[in-house]
Amino acid sequence: MSTIDPGASPLRPGNATRIVADLIQASGAAPVTKIDITKTQVSLTVNGPDGLLTWTWSRGIVSTSDTQSTQVSSTPFDPTQFALDKVPSILATAARLAGSESNQSLQIVEYNAGTVLMTVTTRPETRPVFFRADGSVINVLDFTTTQGMAEGLKDAVGASPLVRSITFDPAHGIVVDAPEQNSTASQNGKDLVIRRTRSAKLPVWSVPRQDDSPADLFSPTDVDPAVLAALVDANSKDPKNSDVPKLSIDMSHGTSLPTITVDVGDAHTVHDLQGRDITNEVT
Known part of the structure; x- marks a missing residue:
């Protein structure tokens, strides 16, 4: 009873x-x-x-x-x-x-x-x-707003202090690749990476995967969600282009801080963490 x-x-x-x-x-x-x-x-x-x-x-x-x-x-x-x-x-x-x-x-x-x-x-x-x-x-997220991008980024990053990459596209939302918290974890000589996806309508979904490609790590706290939201919003409203914007944040351009690559259809630009176009400054 x-x-x-x-x-x-x-x-x-x-x-x-x-x-x-x-x-x-x-x-x-x-x-x-x-x-x-x-x-x-x-x-x-x-x-x-x-x-x-x-x-x-x-x-x-x-x-x-x-x-x-x-x-x-x-x-x-x-x-x-x-x-x-x-x-x-x-x-x-x-x-x-x-x-x-x-x-x-x-x-x-x-x-x-x-x-x-x-x-x-x-x-x-x-x-x-x-x-x-x-x-x-x-929440269901609007990634063209700072609030929506901030919640999505926080959810996708989780407790990871360092990440390999952060990407965004409207179909998948925010995707974060981070090393498994146990830094010695590997399978078949490949690093174990946790991919965390936060879509607009669903909670984060995590999947472990093997990856042997080299990638410098960076702190996700360096990334400003307001800058990402502004880039998504600006490229979504361009009347000359109906393609959806895709963002990639990583260390692939050899700079001291991560860069933001924006792809809209065939257009390709690279931005610093403040959103400034630095396409002509990087290789």
């Missing part, structure tokens, strides 16, 4: 936190791999001694099924690191962005490569709205 009132809604302030705590206790504090929250029910999937099991709170009753969860194995996480106390405001934000609050549910589960996110969905289905652990929304 739970300590929470049977009539309590998990979506009301404070209730989700308390219900999840009850479920963790009932599970014996097994590693948590997924949480599902609806108006009347909270489910907690754990990696127990006999595999994945789901514990459920519904109308004050805590129970578990004899059958194992169908969830594929995913990264365990600490529920206390997620803003369960913000569930009402998270749902309000999701309703505004998705255009619906019909049968909302919130799920916490691994999204990709160890990154665990909160996702709000509805029935009938609208677009999912994603949130970080602190309750901040993962």
Whole structure:
């Protein structure tokens, strides 16, 4: 039996936190791999001694099924690191962005490569709205604005102190190639590189890959999102060219700081980090 009132809604302030705590206790504090929250029910999937099991709170009753969860194995996480106390405001934000609050549910589960996110969905289905652990929304981005470019760049860079390259094109968004945090990591003599892609509408997707091409590293903090957004905006509005701009930031031009290469159709220019055209100054 739970300590929470049977009539309590998990979506009301404070209730989700308390219900999840009850479920963790009932599970014996097994590693948590997924949480599902609806108006009347909270489910907690754990990696127990006999595999994945789901514990459920519904109308004050805590129970578990004899059958194992169908969830594929995913990264365990600490529920206390997620803003369960913000569930009402998270749902309000999701309703505004998705255009619906019909049968909302919130799920916490691994999204990709160890990154665990909160996702709000509805029935009938609208677009999912994603949130970080602190309750901040993962916005749909307009890369022609400083705000959109800044959020996308921050997401794509992640915790990488140094990167090999940063690229942008409208189809893929921002793509960052960075060395794997373990600098000794290699496979078949090739460096292991993590490619992190932040598209306009989806959270970052990370993929490891092998790369033996030489590349000097640089700090992503040297790159000003306002400059990138201005270059994208200026080249997107050129009435003489319908091609979309593509940006590449790297150390390939032999300068002391990275350069920004802008390709629009057949046009090719190189800019410094302030956006100044230096095409004639580099090889």
